[in-house]
Amino acid sequence: MITLRLAYRNLMGAGLRTWLNTIVLSMAYVIIIWQKGLLDGWNYQARHDMTNWEIGGGQYWQEDYDPYDLFTLEKSHAQIPEALTGMNPQRPVAPILIGQATIYPQGRMQSCILRGIDPEQTVLHLPSAALQQDIAEIPVVLGTRMAESTNLNVGDTATIRWRDANGTFDAADARVVRIMKTNVPTVDQGQIWVPLARLQQMMQLPGEATIIVVGQDTNETGPQEGFVFRDRKYLTKDFEDMMQVEKLSGYIMYVILLSLALLAIFDTQILAIFRRRKEIGTLIALGMTRGAVIRLFTMEGAMHGILAAFVAAIYGIPLLTMQARWGIPMPDITDNYGLAISDRIFPIYSAGLITGTTCVIMVVVTIVSFIPARTISHLNPTDAIKGKLS
Amino acid sequence: MDDSAIIEIRGLCKRFPIGNKQFTALSEVNLTIEKGEFCGLIGPSGSGKTTLLNIIGSLDVPTEGSAIVLGQSILQLTHFQASQLRNKSLGFIFQTYNLLPVYTVYENVEFPLLLLKTPAAKRRKMVLAALEAVDLADKAKSKPAQLSGGESQRVAIARAMVKDPAIVLADEPTANLDAKNSHRILQTMVKLNRDLNTTFIFASHDEKVIGYLRRQISLDDGKVVSDLKIDTPLHSAALAAKDTRMSK
Ligand SMILES: Nc1ncnc2c1ncn2[C@@H]1O[C@H](COP(=O)(O)OP(=O)(O)OP(=O)(O)O)[C@@H](O)[C@H]1O
Numbered sequence: 190m191i192t193l194r195l196a197y198r199n200l201m202g203a204g205l206r207t208w209l210n211t212i213v214l215s216m217a218y219v220i221i222i223w224q225k226g227l228l229d230g231w232n233y234q235a236r237h238d239m240t241n242w243e244i245g246g247g248q249y250w251q252e253d254y255d256p257y258d259l260f261t262l263e264k265s266h267a268q269i270p271e272a273l274t275g276m277n278p279q280r281p282v283a284p285i286l287i288g289q290a291t292i293y294p295q296g297r298m299q300s301c302i303l304r305g306i307d308p309e310q311t312v313l314h315l316p317s318a319a320l321q322q323d324i325a326e327i328p329v330v331l332g333t334r335m336a337e338s339t340n341l342n343v344g345d346t347a348t349i350r351w352r353d354a355n356g357t358f359d360a361a362d363a364r365v366v367r368i369m370k371t372n373v374p375t376v377d378q379g380q381i382w383v384p385l386a387r388l389q390q391m392m393q394l395p396g397e398a399t400i401i402v403v404g405q406d407t408n409e410t411g412p413q414e415g416f417v418f419r420d421r422k423y424l425t426k427d428f429e430d431m432m433q434v435e436k437l438s439g440y441i442m443y444v445i446l447l448s449l450a451l452l453a454i455f456d457t458q459i460l461a462i463f464r465r466r467k468e469i470g471t472l473i474a475l476g477m478t479r480g481a482v483i484r485l486f487t488m489e490g491a492m493h494g495i496l497a498a499f500v501a502a503i504y505g506i507p508l509l510t511m512q513a514r515w516g517i518p519m520p521d522i523t524d525n526y527g528l529a530i531s532d533r534i535f536p537i538y539s540a541g542l543i544t545g546t547t548c549v550i551m552v553v554v555t556i557v558s559f560i561p562a563r564t565i566s567h568l569n570p571t572d573a574i575k576g577k578l579s
Numbered sequence: 580m581d582d583s584a585i586i587e588i589r590g591l592c593k594r595f596p597i598g599n600k601q602f603t604a605l606s607e608v609n610l611t612i613e614k615g616e617f618c619g620l621i622g623p624s625g626s627g628k629t630t631l632l633n634i635i636g637s638l639d640v641p642t643e644g645s646a647i648v649l650g651q652s653i654l655q656l657t658h659f660q661a662s663q664l665r666n667k668s669l670g671f672i673f674q675t676y677n678l679l680p681v682y683t684v685y686e687n688v689e690f691p692l693l694l695l696k697t698p699a700a701k702r703r704k705m706v707l708a709a710l711e712a713v714d715l716a717d718k719a720k721s722k723p724a725q726l727s728g729g730e731s732q733r734v735a736i737a738r739a740m741v742k743d744p745a746i747v748l749a750d751e752p753t754a755n756l757d758a759k760n761s762h763r764i765l766q767t768m769v770k771l772n773r774d775l776n777t778t779f780i781f782a783s784h785d786e787k788v789i790g791y792l793r794r795q796i797s798l799d800d801g802k803v804v805s806d807l808k809i810d811t812p813l814h815s816a817a818l819a820a821k822d823t824r825m826s827k
Pocket residue numbers: 595596597602603604622623624625626627628629630631782784
């Protein structure tokens with residue numbers, strides 16, 4: 190207890206230097222929590238969006254389907270299994286038929302993916318109901334990115350050319366009935382949403398689908414002939430891998446930030462022990478053991494961590510709370526990474542994140558303070574009293 | 580008055596390794612110091628005064644022979660026991676004052692009591708009494724940097740005396756002070772010695788210090804060359820204006 194008091198007095202007595210170290214450390218503190226919170230927030234939001242717009246509670250894939258190989262699309266379709274047809278309210282599903290096509294907006298040509306979805310599905314947030322239109326053209330829904338790249342607006346028409354199951358080319362006009370805004374680029378970029386029945390008819394694949402999305406609260410309905418179930422973990426693997434990379438680059442930044450702060454403290458400690466030899470000798474003459482002096486100096490250094498936590502709280506809490514409430518605007522370029530990201534991310538600061546960061550900082554600050562203080566045990570008190578080096 | 584020996588030094592030698600040779604700083608020192616003495620180790624520079632004082636203060640250990648301080652053999656003390664001895668029973672006064680720079684005068688004097696875990700109320704009384712005794716009660720809130728040399732040394736005396744130690748060890752306490760301040764602090768110490776019966780041991784070659792001693796132990800080249808009792812020292816505490824007493 191007395192060590193704590195003395196350490197506090199010494200630290201306050203050191204004035205400016207203490208506050209400089211404390212402020213540098215507090216910045217490391219706040220930035221680490223902020224960065225991590227941002228990543229956690231993004232992670233949460235992206236999972237949420239991907240689940241709502243794309244993944245649902247998992248997907249059955251026709252066994253030949255490979256999203257990375259467009260050539261497989263020609264054969265990756267099969268009759269929707271009995272158990273997965275119909276709109277069972279206890280087990281909602283959304284079969285999607287996928288086919289390759291070319292769109293000719295205003296005479297230009299652009300290859301695209303046709304996705305047939307049941308307008309009545311309730312599994313995904315897609316505004317599929319908009320497809321329920323009785324018009325001569327094929328009603329289509331586009332995402333904002335696709336609408337922008339094709340330069341199409343609601344009401345515009347464009348010719349679509351596709352191949353049916355027999356390999357015969359066919360073409361028809363499509364009319365944009367709705368443009369949707371989504372954070373999930375994979376259901377937007379290069380995708381054209383059409384009514385499922387219409388696509389089945391266009392491709393001469395009645396009753397067939399490529400993938401079947403199951404409802405979020407629905408679990409695997411058991412194995413289905415010709416289909417493989419892909420759970421959420423499998424479907425978010427790409428995102429997961431990317432998060433891992435983000436986390437790693439985050440860690441590198443923490444290490445750099447912390448190192449800067451720790452270096453300042455380490456330096457202060459070395460200097461203090463060198464300059465305050467006479468004081469150390471005096472403390473020993475006054476009856477402190479060397480162990481107690483080492484504890485005192487370690488505590489002095491470690492207390493930077495405590496002070497930094499307070500200082501960080503003073504400006505960090507309002508700052509971080511504000512960002513958690515209002516979100517952090519994301520620049521448009523992030524969209525081009527093809528990752529699910531909204532234009533505003535709401536960071537999530539969990540209690541675990543804050544206590545974890547605090548613990549890590551306290552521990553490393555203590556270690557960094559202890560290492561120089563340890564040399565006190567080699568100090569000869571009779572020399573130290575005179576301020577001599579020993 | 581208790582006349583028992585509180586320091587017993589027998590056949591003490593101290594050698595320092597210098598390169599691969601040994602340098603003998605003290606050889607065959609025999610000395611008995613009794614409670615309440617006001618004595619000094621005197622002699623030319625390099626004669627071993629500081630070395631002997633450090634051994635008595637348990638900051639260093641004899642190479643040969645024994646030093647018994649307050650019944651404890653310095654050679655046999657553990658680190659912890661030595662620190663306990665210094666904390667409870669020994670007061671140090673240094674040539675360069677060695678006050679703790681970030682603490683106020685009050686906190687400097689309070690420090691040994693904090694180590695002794697003296698309760699707060701008692702601590703306050705003792706600190707104020709010690710500051711009173713060295714006539715510095717009005718400087719309690721000052722920092723060492725704001726004090727003159729004489730004032731600093733008086734704070735150091737208060738710090739050494741506050742816990743009412745059995746022995747005060749003062750190494751060249753006047754070396755950095757002018758004549759007036761030297762006399763002042765010496766008179767303060769004479770008075771404390773008389774009032775509290777604290778044993779004072781000086782190491783000095785300052786004539787002013789020697790003038791107050793009631794026992795002069797002369798060292799030369801690490802040996803005790805003479806040991807004189809002085810019944811009527813040249814100077815005395817008679818000059819001291821006030822008769823301040825420290826409460827215990
Ligand atoms: N740690 C040490 N290592 C080597 N030699 C030492 C050490 N400490 C003291 N000495 C030597 O021992 C001798 C006695 O030193 P000491 O400091 O006791 O002298 P002193 O009588 O106090 O002198 P002064 O009046 O100058 O303070 C000196 O010659 C000194 O060089």
